[in-house]
Amino acid sequence: MSVAGRWASVPPEVRRRGVGGAASLLGVPDVGDRGAWESVDAGTVDGVLAEAAADRALPWPRTVLSDYARYWRDGVRVAYEGPAGELRRRTSTAVLAAAMSGEHLDEAADGLLMLCEQTTWCWAAHESFATARGEVVADPDDPYVDLGAAETVQLLAWADLVLGPALDERVPGLRRRLRREARIRVFQPFLTNRDWHWLGLDGRLHNWSPWIQGHILSAALLLEPDPETQLQLVDAAVDGLSRYLDAMPADGGCDEGYAYWWNGPARLVEALELLDRITDGALDPWQCEPLAELAQYPQRMALGDGWYVNVGDGPARPNPRQPWHVLHRWGRRLGNPDVTAFAAAHRDEPLSPALGLGRVLIGLFDREWWSAAAQPLELPRSTWLPDTELLVAREAGLTLAVKGGHNDENHNHNDVGSFVAAVDSVPVLVDLGQPTYTAISFSPRRYEQWVVQSAWHNVPLVDGAEQAPGAEHRAEDLQPEEDQLTLTLPGGVVRRTAALDRDTAAIRVTDTWQDGHAIVEHFVIAGTPHHHRAGELVVRSLSGALVKLSWDAELGPGDLERRAVDDELLEAVWGPEVHRLAIDAAGPTSFELTVSRFEETL
Structure with a gap:
């Protein structure tokens, strides 16, 4: 049975209860649960607080039109995407630091509002609406939903989850602004425009599909206040995630390569796990094909010492700081000790805010991951x-x-x-x-x-x-x-x-x-x-x-x-x-x- 079929077979009252109560079902505590936050891995806390302290000494990144326009002027993307990514990274770091220590709350709020005040969350390379108008300025009334928008809305959602009570006390009104921006920039366009190429309705699917729709899923669960709209968003995201999995080859391969696997199949599994959590295991997607094969792809492509078999645009030596806890839980759900052992072989890689706020928060409270012993790297013959x-x-x-x-x-x-x-x-x-x-x-x-x-x-x-x-x-x-x-x-x-x-x-x-x-x-x-x-x-x-x-x-x-x-x-x-x-x-x-x-x- 497909993921969409499994979701439809979950009793309606279980789906409604899970979607409406997701904030308390995802396993991530808010800042008020000091016992939970004080139990977080001490090394990770030290690293995040040091990063946040270093950020304080620097000016905030600025996203400016002249950098955005360079995509059309001279083809350069990184001039804008670099500062935009750094703003997300710095805001995520401040959110984590505030939850861990009670400090840095103002920095977190500043970063969240700066994100809300950006004209667009879309990266220039994807802004086809502006291109069609012959312009280089995004229209806030006609937002394009891309990877940048998805990354930003998930950051707002998870920040709202963990800092909500503190934000209400410190900066009343900010959470309402987060919801407004999520609704206008992402939720409404997602529901009303079904021409997004990343939906894969033409049969061509790639990593954008689970990457964007997985983030829309988490944002809908945490930011959308209207129950009916929330269900519509979740149902639409589930349909897209199911379509992506159905398009995956039976052998578990990824034609985009190992590095993109983390933003394709791994994003899919993160979203499926959220759905499984809010339904208390009623979804149980783990028998869907080819999830068992997809989980083995990183091990099959590893050369050792951080090198991987690469195809297409995949780098041969990608960033080793990946959310290995995601693969570890995947292996646990499948009952595959080879997958969990391969993930545990990377147990010492830091859990960095640059991975994305949602990924870090889920990983922080995965107790089995933190208790897993490091394993030697074993590769198939x-x-x-x-x-x-x-x-x-x-x-x-x-x-x-x-x-x-x-x-x-x-x-x-x-x-x-x-x-x-x-x-x-x-x-x-x-x-x-x-x-x-x-x-x-x-x-x-x-x-x-x-x-x-x-x-x-x-x-x-x-x-x-x-x-x-x-x-x-x-x-x-x-x-x-x-x-x-x-x-x-x-x-x-x-x-x-x-x-x-x-x-x-x-x-x-x-x-x-x-x-x-x-x-x-x-x-x-x-x-x-x-x-x-x-x-x-x-x-x-x-x-x-x-x-x-x-x-x-x-x-x-x-x-x-x-x-x-x-x-x-x-x-x-x-x-x-x-x-x-x-x-x-x-x-x-x-x-x-x-x-x-x-x-x-x-």
């Missing part, structure tokens, strides 16, 4: 995701990940058949991942960005042509085995087999084609090249390991191109430069690359 078309195989410090798929995936890169080779957890032949987003990132000019082009992935140039975007450009005739994947690349010319040879501790990638085609093999390298000669290149990886790439010496040394990394996000992962090895395979009808440890010393 091999994973094949048949719907997502992704193979990951590991052996003795070597990891091979190879993808099929198509070139119209969410956050797509033109990378069908590309692979990642990692040694001691660290990628050497890499997928560069997400660059800093600008105005062209999700525009018709998207593929002008070098990092999304197939020429900067580990796939060949075929007859002088790169892979093109579009769902018709896909892998064909896939033959998966435990340690290898064979597939035909888009265009039907090249047949590729990528394999992990456990006996010889090597990764081998073999391409074959019919005579008469010009093939140039491309390999994107992170690390420092050494000993470049015909048939061989030694690379010192970012971890210091020595890795040998070898091929038929008759093809020569190939061309090794250095490229400066001119993007802050990419540089934070890969350093100031990467290299691309291009080998002209003209003449033969096959090519093989071997990746192994270099056992000698430099």
Whole structure:
């Protein structure tokens, strides 16, 4: 049964009681329950109070029109999104500090009112209403509901829950303002406009759907005073969440990658858990497919030491500060000790206000999470995701990940058949991942960005042509085995087999084609090249390991191109430069690359 079906089967009186009484059923106490707040993890309290004290010494972030307009003027998004995010982060920190210590209440109120006074909560990159008018100023009477609006309304809702009595005493009237802004900016547009692309009514669903609708759900439970409107909001959010889960592949894969998994499937599960809490377990969504598979995705994609198999716009080394308590509870609900153990392996990661106020508050009062013992990191020997078309195989410090798929995936890169080779957890032949987003990132000019082009992935140039975007450009005739994947690349010319040879501790990638085609093999390298000669290149990886790439010496040394990394996000992962090895395979009808440890010393 779908989530929507389960929700409909909950007795109406249980739904009404749960929705109307959510504030007392979610398991998060208000500031008046000093016993509960004084029992919060001392290390987390110290960290939040130190952060709040540091914030006090700084001016509040300012969101100004000139920064907003830069999206249209020169394509820059971060000039506005940075201060807007910092205002939310600082307000969340002040709310937590006020609940933990009784101090910082004025800072929390100041931040909440500043959020209410913003002309828009929508980020410029998403403000299509203004764009359609040929303007750069958002219209408060025609608000666009996007990720920024969702993040802001959830902050207001959870702040109201925990600080409500204190706000009424200190700043009477603020809570009424919070409700007004939530109603005008989010609730009314959500109910009256069903054209939002993130609803997925056209069948195209991505992480916006659970991210936005999960936040609308929590905000409706905590801020909407009218019972009938509250039920309408919750029912609409449940319908959207159910549609998103129904669209997930049965294998539990996420075509947006591990980093976006936290803002896709994880957001979904957080929302489902809220519904389960307010119905006292009557919803019981945990048997819905494919929740059990989705919970295993982070472990299946982990390389170790903070590195992950990345696809599309996913970073290979994302922020380790994730809400691991969410995954831990998910594993507990499923009764899956592998999932809970993987989450517990990250038990020491701080619970940061930057994660979002709701996530932090739920985590603070998850007693089982705080009592969980840290676990060693255990990774599966091999994973094949048949719907997502992704193979990951590991052996003795070597990891091979190879993808099929198509070139119209969410956050797509033109990378069908590309692979990642990692040694001691660290990628050497890499997928560069997400660059800093600008105005062209999700525009018709998207593929002008070098990092999304197939020429900067580990796939060949075929007859002088790169892979093109579009769902018709896909892998064909896939033959998966435990340690290898064979597939035909888009265009039907090249047949590729990528394999992990456990006996010889090597990764081998073999391409074959019919005579008469010009093939140039491309390999994107992170690390420092050494000993470049015909048939061989030694690379010192970012971890210091020595890795040998070898091929038929008759093809020569190939061309090794250095490229400066001119993007802050990419540089934070890969350093100031990467290299691309291009080998002209003209003449033969096959090519093989071997990746192994270099056992000698430099």
